[in-house]
Amino acid sequence: MQASEDGRFAFDAEWYDQHAALIRKYQFLFYPKDSTVEMFDIKNRRLFLKRSCIDGLKFEDLYVGATVNVNSRTLTLVDYSDEYTKNILSSKKEKTLALIKPDAVLKFGQIFNAIYQSRFLVCNAKMVRLTRGEAEEFYAEHVGKAFFDNLVRFMTSGPIIAMELMKDGAIGAWRELLGPTDSSKARSDAPNSIRAMFGTDQTQNACHGSDSTMSAQRECNFFFGSKVRRNTAMHQGSTCCIIKPSAVDTNKAGEIMAAITAQGYQVTGLQMFHMEKANAEEFFEVYKGVVAEYIDMVNELSSGPCIVLEVTGQGDNIPTKFREFVGPADPEIARHLRPNTLRAKFGHTKINNAIHCTDLPEDGALEVEYFFRILSD
Incomplete structure (x- = not known):
């Protein structure tokens, strides 16, 4: 045709x-x-x-x-x-790989926000922790160079976040947003760049970006191809947070992530999902026949990509504490009664209320498992 x-x-x-x-x-x-x-x-x-x-x-x-x-x-x-x-x-919707390195993972919300503000589309995202073998495979082109061992050691020292970004001229646009490889040079030459704001030196420089079309294809396939990279979810002392499709679509995900970590919570798992309607129905099954908005909730969750977080923090009963921080389901009520909650700040309607969080403490582990063990695999 x-x-x-x-x-x-x-x-x-x-x-x-x-x-x-x-x-x-x-x-x-x-x-x-x-x-x-x-x-x-x-x-x-x-x-x-x-x-x-x-x-x-x-x-x-x-x-x-x-x-x-x-x-x-x-x-x-x-x-x-x-x-x-x-x-x-193919040229208008170019893709590139972006990595948030271990030194900048704590600032991932601000980095996501910078990505959204620069009009990138985040097509895929996942928090992983590389083994030494995986890191050596990913950086194979640098084998034999003086910095190779330090680079591999650094990239396996903690979790990283891999993202597949898309934009007209995405490869060059992301590298421009990153700034010079050496963070000190970035601070002098491109003070508003990501490496200037979040990097330390030439190795611990916050983020990685593909340098060519061929590299972008290989690197995106490395993280998001047929081989499943294990996520970092701990499945212990945690709760589930879903940044809903409506919030992702309006580029609010970075601000929401930054607000969560600013409150003192830790994100130990992160992955973007595209929910099938059947999966959304299964996940929300507990609300069927109980909540009048059940069908609308299912339709919203399956309407586009969502970003799922495993959230942990200090003390006991994290699901209850985090639910209080998320706020009432109706954002209008939240704005009147609890204006500092996430739904008060980012929600619009009871359905498009930006975030789903675990309601009952005993369900925290089950919801985390549903995404990070069942759907992730």
Whole structure:
């Protein structure tokens, strides 16, 4: 199928049919003129979805690797379907890998915020801890150099956060935001850069960025390819925090993370998830028939990417303490009664209230396990 005159974009899409236990393949067509979608079933060679509007779907959501929701089906866009789409979008939607190194993980909220403020799209994110073998593999191009052992030792000294960023010219834009490799030089030459603000020297320089298209592809695949890198969740003395899709979509995730750590909490696990509707229903099952907003809660959680955190802190009963910090479910009530809570500051409605947190202390471990053991694997 060739690109049509109205400039539609074509992708190969896949949907996992849980009932049949197989992957169904479609051609996914998006018409930017009126933001409509059309789909064809590739195997059966027939129209699957006639051209229609899909609530909440934007052109910005479409790129190879993206997850989109169409009529309760969570589709993954796995490739471009034609040269027109590839030629137009491959340069505009360039990807790069960003790493927050061990020395800057405590400042991850501020770094995420800088990323969002610079108009990057965070396509993927995960907190991991590299083994020595993994670090040596990742930095294989530097084997034999004088700084190699120190670099590997440093990169395995604590957790790191890997992110897949997308933007027009993402590789150069991220390296510009990072600033010079040497943090002291960054402070003199680019004082507003990330390394100037959060780096220490040439090795402990806060963040890493891919230096070429080839490196970006290899490095993104290293962390987000078929091989699963173990997350850092501790599953002990912790609670679950979900930064909801509406808050991620409005670039509030970095501010929320910074507010959580400023309150004295520690984040020991972090991962971005694209929730299937069935998973959202399963996760919120305890509210079914109890909370009137159950269906809306499910639809919100499966409407786009969310960022899930394992949160720990000092003392006992972290789920209860953190829930008090998150505030009442209705942000309007929160703003009147508890204006310093997270939902008062970042929420909009009872459904789009920015954050889900564990309600009952005994459920903290269960919710953390659901994301960081069951879904993560």
